[in-house]
Every structure is written in C-alpha cells, then in structure tokens.
Amino acid sequence: MFDEETSRIRKQQKFLQDVERAIAEANRRIIHDRIARLDRARFVALASRVAELRAAYLGAALAGDFGRLRDHREAFEEAKAAFAALERAIERGYVDIDGEG
Numbered sequence: 716m717f718d719e720e721t722s723r724i725r726k727q728q729k730f731l732q733d734v735e736r737a738i739a740e741a742n743r744r745i746i747h748d749r750i751a752r753l754d755r756a757r758f759v760a761l762a763s764r765v766a767e768l769r770a771a772y773l774g775a776a777l778a779g780d781f782g783r784l785r786d787h788r789e790a791f792e793e794a795k796a797a798f799a800a801l802e803r804a805i806e807r808g809y810v811d812i813d814g815e816g
Contacts, residue, residue: 739807739808739809742804742807742809743807743808743809746804746809746810747809747810747811750801750804750810751810751811752810752811752812752813753801753805753810753811753812753813754812754813755813758801761794761797761798761801762798764794765791765794765795765798768787768790768791768794768795769791769795771787771790771791772784772787772788772790772791775787
C-alpha cells in the first residue's frame with residue numbers, strides 16, 4: 716500500500732514537472748516572438764509611463780474630475796498589471812535582456 720501511494724505521488728510530481736516545463740517553453744517561445752529583446756531604456760520607459768498614468772489618476776481625483784476618474788484608474792491599473800507581467804516574464808526567462816545600457 717505504501718509503495719503504491721509513493722509511486723502514485725512520484726508519478727503525479729513528474730507529470731506536473733513535465734507540464735510546468737512544457738508551459739515554460741511555450742511561454743518563452745510565444746512571448747519571445749513578440750518581445751525578442753528588452754533593454755533597460757524600454758523597461759524604464761514603460762515604468763515611467765505607469766508613473767505618468769498613476770499621476771494622472773491621482774491628479775484627476777484631487778481635482779475632483781470624477782467623470783473621468785474611472786478611465787484614469789483603469790488605464791493606470793492595466794499599465795501596472797502589464798508592467799508586473801513583463802517583470803514576471805523577465806524573471807522566468809521568457810524575454811532576453813540586453814546589457815546594462
């Protein structure tokens with residue numbers, strides 16, 4: 716009974732590792748087709764754009780521009796989520812990064 720359970724667990728773990736590896740390879744291939752290389756300047760430009768959208772959102776709130784507040788918030792949140800997704804893609808090796816410059 717113990718050997719069966721151990722064997723089943725090992726089989727499941729191997730399956731999950733294989734699937735995870737295949738998913739990582741698919742992500743790398745698909746994302747790399749769109750973003751082959753990323754340099755510091757492009758990454759910082761995106762971060763700066765996120766900061767601009769955050770400032771626009773906060774500025775609209777402080778100015779009482781509540782009619783457009785949702786638009787500002789949604790733009791900021793989408794940009795922030797895209798930036799986080801790009802960071803994750805870099806961390807997982809889906810995007811090649813150029814040197815320091």
